[in-house]
Amino acid sequence: MLLTETSSCALSEAERSRLHELEHTVESNLATFLETGKALAEIRDSGLYREHYGSFERYLLERWGISRSRARDLMNSVDVSETLLAGPAGPEGDAPLPPDLSEKALQPLAKLSTELRCATWSLASRISEKPTHTVVSKLVRIVQTAIADGYDEPTTKPKPEQPPNTSFLRSIYKLSTISVTPQLIVCSISDPAQAQRCVAVCRAVAKHCHYIADELSEKFR
Numbered sequence: 001m002l003l004t005e006t007s008s009c010a011l012s013e014a015e016r017s018r019l020h021e022l023e024h025t026v027e028s029n030l031a032t033f034l035e036t037g038k039a040l041a042e043i044r045d046s047g048l049y050r051e052h053y054g055s056f057e058r059y060l061l062e063r064w065g066i067s068r069s070r071a072r073d074l075m076n077s078v079d080v081s082e083t084l085l086a087g088p089a090g091p092e093g094d095a096p097l098p099p100d101l102s103e104k105a106l107q108p109l110a111k112l113s114t115e116l117r118c119a120t121w122s123l124a125s126r127i128s129e130k131p132t133h134t135v136v137s138k139l140v141r142i143v144q145t146a147i148a149d150g151y152d153e154p155t156t157k158p159k160p161e162q163p164p165n166t167s168f169l170r171s172i173y174k175l176s177t178i179s180v181t182p183q184l185i186v187c188s189i190s191d192p193a194q195a196q197r198c199v200a201v202c203r204a205v206a207k208h209c210h211y212i213a214d215e216l217s218e219k220f221r
Contacts, residue, residue, distance in 0.1 A: 120139050
């Protein structure tokens, strides 16, 4: 059970000793988010802040000068990193965490499920040896959009009509610039019906594109 608010209560000698150890970790490793995040999470979960501060928010602000959201980001990044270390970033994986990686690069992955976190990080590591927050954020948005597009119900409200060539070309140009592997799209789909719709659409688009390419080649050769 997480403790964020509690009445002032004296710590036992063991708790006071453990708090001292954890605070030393935070103080010595403010730039090392894994150790800092783990230490803050234990202080929060064990209520070790309660003797002098009463709430975890007050403890963060008065002891360390950081907001609850900043601490949450650190702890979320720890959760993500532990997921990755048990998968693609582990000893048997092919997408290690760089030693000087910023926790900001991992923050966007907290929005995804465990499986998608691992798949997205593996892809990010193929794009760059040290993925940035920007790269990871873009990949996470692509995954979220793919999932949302697959499950959104059709609306009855008609959309403004656009010239067929304009809407089609815009879609094709956008598709050609998306840096995402087929495996990442496939792992984001778990519903058989959605998979069948995706197969049908992909085949229809491919056939249509081939036809247009042949016509354009014939016209402008």
